[in-house]
Amino acid sequence: MKIVLTELAREHGSHWQVRLDQHVVTFRSEAEARAFIQTLESRLAAPHRLPYRQQRVAQ
Template sequence: MKILVKELTRPHGNQWQVRLDQHVVTFRSESEARAFVSTLQARLQAPHVFPDRQQRATG
């Protein structure tokens, strides 16, 4: 997943945009945007346990 953080200049002040491939989330500050990215990256890199095929078939 490609993650991009960029500043947006708006008439009522700047905002920060986090783009996740085709999805966009807007934040009021750079620190909010970077905190979101940090949390997202930690969750993506966390170990994930997938159920055993047999458990899915019987459960």
């Protein structure tokens, strides 16, 4: 997943945009945007188990 942080110049100050491939999330501060990226990256790096596939017993 490609994560890109961009500053957006606005009339009333700047906003920050985090782009995750085709998805975009906008934040009011750089600190909020960076915290979001840090949380996302740690969740992506965390170990994940595949869901257990339950087998149905024929009745």
